[in-house]
Amino acid sequence: MTDAYIYDALRTPRGKGRKDGSLHEVTSLRLSALTLNAMKARNNLDGHAVEDVIWGNVTQVMEQGGCLARSAVLASDLDQSIPGLAINRFCASGMEAVNLAANQVKGGAGEAYIAGGVEMMGRVAMGSDGAAIAVDPSVAMDTYFVPQGISADIIATKYGFTRDEADALAVESQRRAKAAWDDNRFAKSVITVTDQNGLPILDHDEYMRPGTDMQALGALKASFQAMGEVMPGFDKVAMLKYPELERIEHIHHAGNSSGIVDGAAAVLIGNKEFGEKYGLTPRARIKATAKIGTDPTIMLTGPVPVTEKILKDNGMEIGDIDLFEVNEAFAAVVLRFMQAFGVDPSVVNVNGGSIAMGHPLGATGAMIIGTLLDEMERADKETGLATLCIASGMGAATIIERV
Numbered sequence: 001m002t003d004a005y006i007y008d009a010l011r012t013p014r015g016k017g018r019k020d021g022s023l024h025e026v027t028s029l030r031l032s033a034l035t036l037n038a039m040k041a042r043n044n045l046d047g048h049a050v051e052d053v054i055w056g057n058v059t060q061v062m063e064q065g066g067c068l069a070r071s072a073v074l075a076s077d078l079d080q081s082i083p084g085l086a087i088n089r090f091c092a093s094g095m096e097a098v099n100l101a102a103n104q105v106k107g108g109a110g111e112a113y114i115a116g117g118v119e120m121m122g123r124v125a126m127g128s129d130g131a132a133i134a135v136d137p138s139v140a141m142d143t144y145f146v147p148q149g150i151s152a153d154i155i156a157t158k159y160g161f162t163r164d165e166a167d168a169l170a171v172e173s174q175r176r177a178k179a180a181w182d183d184n185r186f187a188k189s190v191i192t193v194t195d196q197n198g199l200p201i202l203d204h205d206e207y208m209r210p211g212t213d214m215q216a217l218g219a220l221k222a223s224f225q226a227m228g229e230v231m232p233g234f235d236k237v238a239m240l241k242y243p244e245l246e247r248i249e250h251i252h253h254a255g256n257s258s259g260i261v262d263g264a265a266a267v268l269i270g271n272k273e274f275g276e277k278y279g280l281t282p283r284a285r286i287k288a289t290a291k292i293g294t295d296p297t298i299m300l301t302g303p304v305p306v307t308e309k310i311l312k313d314n315g316m317e318i319g320d321i322d323l324f325e326v327n328e329a330f331a332a333v334v335l336r337f338m339q340a341f342g343v344d345p346s347v348v349n350v351n352g353g354s355i356a357m358g359h360p361l362g363a364t365g366a367m368i369i370g371t372l373l374d375e376m377e378r379a380d381k382e383t384g385l386a387t388l389c390i391a392s393g394m395g396a397a398t399i400i401e402r403v
Contacts, residue, residue, distance in 0.1 A: 002271050004102040005282035006400065007112075008043055009370030010035065010189050011265035014205045014358040017121035022202040023193060023262040028057065028064045028120045031193065032072035035264040038191045039114055040077055043268060043280060050270075051110025053084045054101050056093025056117030057362035060086060061129045064120065072118075088362075089291070091329060092388045092396035093117050094265060095365025099289035099398055101269045111277075112270030117362035120262045126361065133296070133392050144241040144297040146234040148391060149224035149252055151299035152330035154238050156251045158298070159336050163251040166331035167217040170256035170355045172345075173328060177352025178210035185351055185378060189370050207259045207358040222250035223257065241297045256331040261358025265366035284373050284400040287383075288314045294393040300333050302395020303387040304340045310385070310397045318343065321399070322381035325368040327388040328353035337387075350375050364388065369398055376402055 012035060015023030023031065032055065039045070055069035069084030089096040094117035101113035133139050134147075146154075156166065180186060181204065192203040228235040228248055235248045275282055290310035294302045303326055311317060318341045326337045326348055334353070338345060351371060354364060365388055372384040387397040 001106045002108055004105040004269055004271065004286045005275065005403065006267055006284045006286060006373060007270055007275060007280045007282055008039060008268040009373055010038055010042070010191055011363070011367050011370055012193050012263050013190055013202045014207055014261040014263040014360060015202050016207050017260035017262050017358070019122065021122045021262060022206055024122045026193065026201065027123065028068060028118050029071055029075050031120065031264045032068065032118045033075040034193060035116065035266045036072060036076040036078055036114065039266050039268055043278060045278065047079050048081045050082055050112045050114050051104070052113050053082060054087060054097040054113060054115040055084060056087050056089070056097040056365065057119055058088055058090055058093055059119070059124045059126060059129045060088055062124055064124045089394065089396065090391040091327065091361055092365045092390045092394070093362040094367065095369065095386065095388060095396050095398055096291070098267050098269065098366055098369055099396070102286040102289060105269055105271050111274040112268065114266055114268055116264065116266035116366035118264035119361040119363050121260045121360060122262050144237050146238050146297060147224070147227065148299060150228050150234045150238060150248070151297065152252045152332050153224055153228065153248050153250045154242065154298050155300060155332040155336055157245055157249045158242065159339060161251065161332050161335045165335060166251050166256040167214055169331045169334060170217060171212055171214060173349065173352045173356040174208065174210055174212045176350065177208050177356035180351035181205070185374065189374055205357040207261050208356050212255065217255040220253040220255050223253045225250035238297060252330050252332065256355060258329050258354035258359035259357070261360050263360035263363045263367070265363045265370060267366050267369060282403050283377070284402050286398065287401045288399040289397070291396045292394065294395055296393035299391065299393045300329060300389035301336060302389045302393065303333065303337045306395030306397045307341070307385065307387055310399060314399070321383055321385045322347065323350060323372060323375055323379070323384040324348045325372040325384070325386040327359065327364055327368060328355040329359060329389050331355065333389050365396065369400065373400060
């Protein structure tokens with residue numbers, strides 16, 4: 001099969017996903033178009049330079065509906081001959097866009113793709129598209145559905161993670177994110193979002209709270225305790241599924257869970273001939289991709305089995321990976337990953353993660369691939385793995401190698 005290379009990866013800063021966030025005035029369409037324009041300009045793409053734009057976003061309603069990918073192409077400087085495909089694999093949508101593009105290139109279906117995603121969580125509320133698994137009893141009851149926050153607390157309870165351990169991971173995420181920004185580690189990838197007059201709106205991740213410490217987090221109430229213990233009593237649903245648990249320990253709160261933010265990211269993927277045509281040097285090879293379904297109640301353990309799968313399928317071991325990006329949807333997700341594989345925390349989310357900088361659902365998968373690549377280059381490492389947990393019980397992963 002043909003090798004698929006990453007030629008470029010970029011992202012917008014993450015804006016606070018609320019009305020006073022810096023990106024709130026920017027639509028999903030415009031932020032997507034700005035991101036595509038930056039990719040076109042940075043790589044001197046012209047005409048039908050890429051086969052398709054594959055664009056992930058999770059809440060595909062209102063201004064994020066109607067095949068946003070195609071609308072974004074038409075709103076951008078890309079040629080109108082380039083189509084667009086909108087996809088949704090919940091939190092892994094951006095990664096799945098990259099993986100799908102890479103596998104299309106490997107299979108010979110076009111020389112190059114732009115893949116990534118967007119989510120304007122301050123403009124299109126999470127969950128506003130509905131979800132059968134949550135509202136249709138025919139599936140919700142059979143799968144013992146509980147909200148994600150409860151699932152994160154189930155992980156903590158089942159695998160023995162304490163509130164202090166979760167808070168410590170969150171504090172370290174904030175520290176690492178600040179250190180990365182202070183050291184300009186994101187300079188290669190982060191573009192400035194501008195208004196229609198070309199004036200800057202945002203050039204940094206504004207969700208970060210670098211002053212966070214254990215004392216501040218210790219003062220926060222557990223966010224999911226009420227919905228678990230009172231009404232509608234999701235803890236009881238969980239314990240029907242897992243009768244070995246005497247109770248659910250509620251350890252997650254706003255400080256050790258991912259932040260609600262706005263943002264977009266894109267990755268330029270192509271074969272060798274594409275790079276030669278445009279005078280581009282490949283930065284990495286997409287070695288492998290994987291996805292898997294998992295238990296839908298505990299829901300967020302997907303990074304473990306999908307990593308096991310991708311390593312086994314490619315004859316690799318965990319020790320063959322130099323760096324990891326494990327999306328910080330909730331602290332327990334990352335704690336469980338490190339516990340399962342015995343991975344040193346020093347090589348996981350080296351520059352902080354979604355607890356510190358936020359999780360713009362449909363964009364995050366592409367963002368962490370770009371972050372992983374930047375850090376592999378900075379630290380002179382050869383192989384990296386990015387992975388995410390996914391709503392309703394799935395996992396996705398990508399392995400990249402520098403070239």
